[in-house]
Amino acid sequence: MSVETALTVEGLLVSYGGVPAVRDVSFDVAAGEIVGLIGPNGAGKSTTLHAIVGLVRAQRGEVALGGRSLRGRSPEAVARAGVALVPEGRRLFAELTVEENLRLGLAARRENGSVREALAEVFALFPVLEDFRRRSAGALSGGQQQQLAIARALAAKPKVLLLDEPSLGLAPTIVDLVFSTLAEIRDRGLAVLLVEQRAQRTVALADRTHVLANGELRLQLTPQDAGDTDKMIAAYLA
Amino acid sequence: MSVLVASGLGDFVRDAVEPQVQADAIGLGAVFALMAVGIGLVFGVLRLINFAYGQLVMAGGFALAFASERGWPVVAGIALCVGVVVGLSLAMERIVFRPLRGQSPASMLVATFAIAFLLQSIALIWFGPLGKNATSLVELNQPMSIGSVEVRKIAVVSLVTAAVALGLLLLLLNRTAIGLHMRAAALDFPTARLVGVRANAVSAVAVVLAGVLAAIVAVLLTVQFPTVTPTFALNETIIVLAGVVVGGMNRLLPATLGGFAIGYVSGVLGGALPTNQSQYLSSFLFLLVIVVLLLRPEGLFTRGGHAVERV
Numbered sequence: 001m002s003v004e005t006a007l008t009v010e011g012l013l014v015s016y017g018g019v020p021a022v023r024d025v026s027f028d029v030a031a032g033e034i035v036g037l038i039g040p041n042g043a044g045k046s047t048t049l050h051a052i053v054g055l056v057r058a059q060r061g062e063v064a065l066g067g068r069s070l071r072g073r074s075p076e077a078v079a080r081a082g083v084a085l086v087p088e089g090r091r092l093f094a095e096l097t098v099e100e101n102l103r104l105g106l107a108a109r110r111e112n113g114s115v116r117e118a119l120a121e122v123f124a125l126f127p128v129l130e131d132f133r134r135r136s137a138g139a140l141s142g143g144q145q146q147q148l149a150i151a152r153a154l155a156a157k158p159k160v161l162l163l164d165e166p167s168l169g170l171a172p173t174i175v176d177l178v179f180s181t182l183a184e185i186r187d188r189g190l191a192v193l194l195v196e197q198r199a200q201r202t203v204a205l206a207d208r209t210h211v212l213a214n215g216e217l218r219l220q221l222t223p224q225d226a227g228d229t230d231k232m233i234a235a236y237l238a
Numbered sequence: 239m240s241v242l243v244a245s246g247l248g249d250f251v252r253d254a255v256e257p258q259v260q261a262d263a264i265g266l267g268a269v270f271a272l273m274a275v276g277i278g279l280v281f282g283v284l285r286l287i288n289f290a291y292g293q294l295v296m297a298g299g300f301a302l303a304f305a306s307e308r309g310w311p312v313v314a315g316i317a318l319c320v321g322v323v324v325g326l327s328l329a330m331e332r333i334v335f336r337p338l339r340g341q342s343p344a345s346m347l348v349a350t351f352a353i354a355f356l357l358q359s360i361a362l363i364w365f366g367p368l369g370k371n372a373t374s375l376v377e378l379n380q381p382m383s384i385g386s387v388e389v390r391k392i393a394v395v396s397l398v399t400a401a402v403a404l405g406l407l408l409l410l411l412n413r414t415a416i417g418l419h420m421r422a423a424a425l426d427f428p429t430a431r432l433v434g435v436r437a438n439a440v441s442a443v444a445v446v447l448a449g450v451l452a453a454i455v456a457v458l459l460t461v462q463f464p465t466v467t468p469t470f471a472l473n474e475t476i477i478v479l480a481g482v483v484v485g486g487m488n489r490l491l492p493a494t495l496g497g498f499a500i501g502y503v504s505g506v507l508g509g510a511l512p513t514n515q516s517q518y519l520s521s522f523l524f525l526l527v528i529v530v531l532l533l534r535p536e537g538l539f540t541r542g543g544h545a546v547e548r549v
Contacts, residue, residue, distance in 0.1 A: 007540075020516055053432065053433070055428070071543075074431065074437070075428070075431040075432050076431045076434050076436050076437060079431075079432060079433060079434035080434050085432055086431070087432065091308075091426065091429040093421075093422050093425050093429070093431070094334075094427060095425060096418075096421065096422065096425070100418055100421075103415070103418055104418060104419070104422050104430070104433050104435065105433055105434075106415075107419060107434035107435050108433060108434025114338075152433065153433075156433070156434060161519060
């Protein structure tokens with residue numbers, strides 16, 4: 001059985017003021033797969049995500065969803081095509097309620113359906129959000145906010161989920177919850193691209209993990225490499 | 239001297255609390271509140287202070303005068319007014335605001351200045367400096383009795399119209415998907431786009447709503463000032479802009495309250511100042527604006543610098 005490729009990135013080049021931040025980056029993510037993207041600060045991880053969702057313009061290369069090019073599309077067009085981003089720092093609408101934030105996630109939903117059903121789906125995955133649905137997002141704890149950010153992205157029923165450092169600043173127990181949720185999301189058949197600083201955990205979870213350094217892909221790791229501390233250190237210092 | 243000041247102040251207070259002065263002031267406050275909502279909506283979504291808002295009201299006024307001079311029914315005149323103002327608003331959004339989205343606030347402000355003076359110049363060429371008369375609804379200036387108090391009908395009509403318009407707007411913002419998208423866009427436009435909110439749709443809806451409000455303001459203002467000239471509503475726009483800043487322009491509710499407050503104070507000063515001092519109205523008003531801004535630079539009606547909701 002062939003696995004359907006959801007997201008393809010091919011020869012991506014992104015520069016800021018003539019200085020390349022991402023150079024000739026190519027990878028793909030299939031449905032039901034988590035692909036990790038790790039590397040030191042400034043390696044170009046977030047820039048890669050931003051280029052995929054149309055927040056920054058790529059000078060060269062191709063980004064495609066299910067074979068259809070996303071290049072040059074606006075962020076809202078990319079979201080409506082089926083790519084959802086959980087941004088670094090969550091970027092929730094702190095003054096809106098939990099439910100309103102989730103309803104905003106429905107803006108990118110391609111299929112019609114009842115709002116109630118859509119909310120029920122995300123509440124099943126994140127029960128705590130149902131308890132706090134009338135609370136403003138800014139009043140939630142960091143862990144709850146991260147769950148809301150992921151739930152908002154999932155409410156759109158995307159084909160591809162991109163996450164930019166979802167464990168940043170979270171307590172270890174919440175990090176566990178986030179990673180187990182990602183495994184569950186993968187099992188539901190979603191394609192997941194995970195950018196993370198927690199290298200070992202990412203390598204262990206992802207089906208494969210690319211190491212990005214100075215804007216270039218340097219190495220590919222598999223879950224078996226997660227226990228090889230020397231290899232992990234070498235990869236990070238590459 | 240102190241007796242004279244006390245005596246003058248006493249007269250001012252006595253006149254200020256007159257029911258007719260209060261009714262007119264509240265009516266003017268309501269009209270200014272509508273203008274403030276229009277300016278606040280566009281600022282909330284586009285981060286743009288639309289200095290040309292007054293010229294939209296002016297265009298609506300000329301549309302009403304056009305209909306009035308030809309003896310059109312009142313409803314047809316109002317429909318023309320709404321059509322002209324909304325059409326101009328959409329043209330502004332499509333030709334100027336949308337291409338400038340994301341540019342510096344200074345660029346956008348200068349662009350709205352340019353539009354304002356362009357529209358004013360066109361009105362001057364088409365209608366001349368003396369303008370036209372819009373007289374279809376002037377009978378609303380007649381007094382009506384509420385209990386033992388006589389007030390002008392337009393004061394009541396302004397208040398009711400503003401309350402209904404603001405109520406409908408609140409329903410739209412709080413109970414519909416496009417309203418939620420507009421609120422999100424006003425809070426954080428880039429993130430709203432990331433989650434799939436259509437930038438062009440929300441900015442067009444904001445501009446159209448502001449246009450409808452400008453048309454309503456045109457109808458209400460032409461009742462009180464039937465002669466429509468190229469500078470029609472210019473002073474009011476400047477006063478309302480000050481009111482929006484005084485209220486707190488980052489949020490719709492404080493901005494609206496600011497518009498109402500400055501309209502109300504303006505109405506009270508206009509009704510209670512002695513005739514030989516009425517030319518000082520603007521001086522008193524803007525002195526008050528400066529004092530409020532010095533005491534509450536973040537806005538008179540914001541809470542601790544962070545109001546609950548923007549748009």
